Amino acid sequence: MRIHIKKLKIGDVLKTDIFNRQGLHVLAKKTKIRLEDIALLNKHNIKFVDVEGSVEERIAREVFNGTERPLRVKHNYDESIREYQAFFLEAVISGEFDQSKVKWTLMPLLEQLDEQKDVLTLLFSFQKEDETIYNHSLQVGLLSYYIAAWLGYPKSERLEISKAGYLHDIGKSRVPLSIRNRVGQLNDEEEKVLQKHTAAGYQIIRKSLNNDTTALVALQHHEREDGTGYPFGLQKDKIHPYAQIVAVANEFISKTFTPAEQPRRNFSIVLQEIYELGFGKLNEKPVQALIHNLLPNMIGKKVQLSNGHIGEIVLNNPMDFFRPLVKVKEVFIDLSKERNLNIREIIV
Template identity: 30%
Template sequence: MIVPVRSLREGYVLKKDVYSLATTPLIKSRTVLKENHLTFLRAFSIKEVEIDSMNEADLVETSDSEEVAEEVRHTDQSFFYRYNQAVQTFKRQFESWQAGMPVAIHDIRNMIVPLFEDVIGAPVYLLALHEYNHPKDYCYHHAISVGLFSASLAHKLNYEAKDWIQIGLAGVLADIGMAKVSPTLLDKSGPLTAAEYNEIKQHPVHSYQMIKAVASLNDAVKLAVLQHHERLDGEGYPFGSNQSKIHPYSEIIAIADVYHAMSSEREYRAKHSIFFILEEMRRQRFGVLNVSIVLTLTELLLQHSKGATVRLSSGETGEIVFINPQDLTRPMIKLTDSNEILNLQQEPHLHIEDLLKINKKMLV
């Protein structure tokens, strides 16, 4: 029986292993669910599971329950658990800003810098970030994720540690001005009116005003926060600045912002495939962005995708067996059903529609 995670109760027994992107189960089958398991499932944004029975008389503690509990305790220290903890911390901060409190930059720095170090040490985590986004908490996931992508991109672009930390912080802070936007707009699931969109477009100004007096942030960070929606052709906002006036930090955060927004499920639309997004970013379909940084993001993500299971636009599934260094978004795929090797460079009518599973060796 399939049961939404929000409806689970202690005592239910899992019929099947619960997975996220990795091939190792988060929680094993035959586990009798307890509160720590329920918390764990919610932290990983698992939407539903299959249970074996809802009859208490049929529930039997399995012999490996202690082993499973220990596995959960160990996983509580994993990157994705701590990522979700950071999202909830940011949410509490955001609610305090809505109430008029100042930005506690020291707390934000202590929360996020260890995660910066994690993704720089293991960039493959970035490949799975969008899987942990929850549409209702999108704003908070977006802030943490944009910070992580911004710091990782800056590191790969050979910025020094003091600089990639500042750039990452700018990514986290870029949208804090949303706390000054009408809450009804943040929760709106339908299209915005012209007036509502104009109000939303003022959030970079609000973000800047909230941090302009913070002495521990340098002027480049504050400018990046203000400019992260500007575009190189002058078609961005809030000022319509062109390339000559846009700070390099801003260009990094703009790309992190667009990528995470397009790869995340939202209340009003489904997420896009990361392969599709990266191709479209390179073609400037989401605004005129710095192409060299887009290519850096592509390399940062897709150099780790060998061994991943994907679904093609044809409906077929397969494993990525070779990454073409000249065109990272169109690798070679070994099809699951036929074992045929498909070179996507030679199949322009096909594209990767979804990343289904990451090889567990990629997440060690």
């Protein structure tokens, strides 16, 4: 399996010998990867390597420490994406979809979320470099479930909020393919066409589910509390609480998505951007719930610093959320004091 070196795990085994561009032998076949090996590969500007094992085996090791649950989660995740694609295409053709499929495909996955506490690893393990609207929508649905749980919603409401997150972009089925799949900046006219997906989603969901709240989330997930969002420029007290949650999940998933062959965005910067949006753009309650519940997940994570060194987060800084204590080999680096350094990315 060919992967980017920034997705290597300690203990991964190289499938082939590794040479740099000058033909110098860097690492041998069957090498069991250590932190120093990742740093060496980076030093030689080697971006991709072949490792032994399948995607499923990696997820088993990363997410659930070798238990049988990850394969079941992976199956349900992939099944949910396939079913989303099916009813998305139904909506393209007819403007509605079979409501029974939504609950049937999403429920098995949601039932397993309560078992998984490491949200970062779960989300990043299932991210796809060739992300589609289907994968994005499912990720937003999953994260919306977690945020609702952190805010204290009962399980019945968490399921409804997750479903609303899952369906928030269904209106894009009515947006021309040339705009929907565009890579790069849209012009003003194209942006206006894309923005119509919120109203289209409202109509599709009402027609398919006859559920006004879920439809309202599709309509409002791009509204912003200062009135700068769309389609109506609503302010804080006019935006449904479910839509406020899904808006935060949507922003986070969008900002952490990494296109193929590009390094992940600086995770600390993503968190800071979300945090800052909580002052006037996004509702502060789901923003704070996201930040305060993701930060504990960072302890123990391997990270690459802005100087290229790879270390491990050992302690969060309560006075500066985004600058924790990091151990690089035997050296402890307090990022709250070393202001010239920051976390470039989390290695998942």
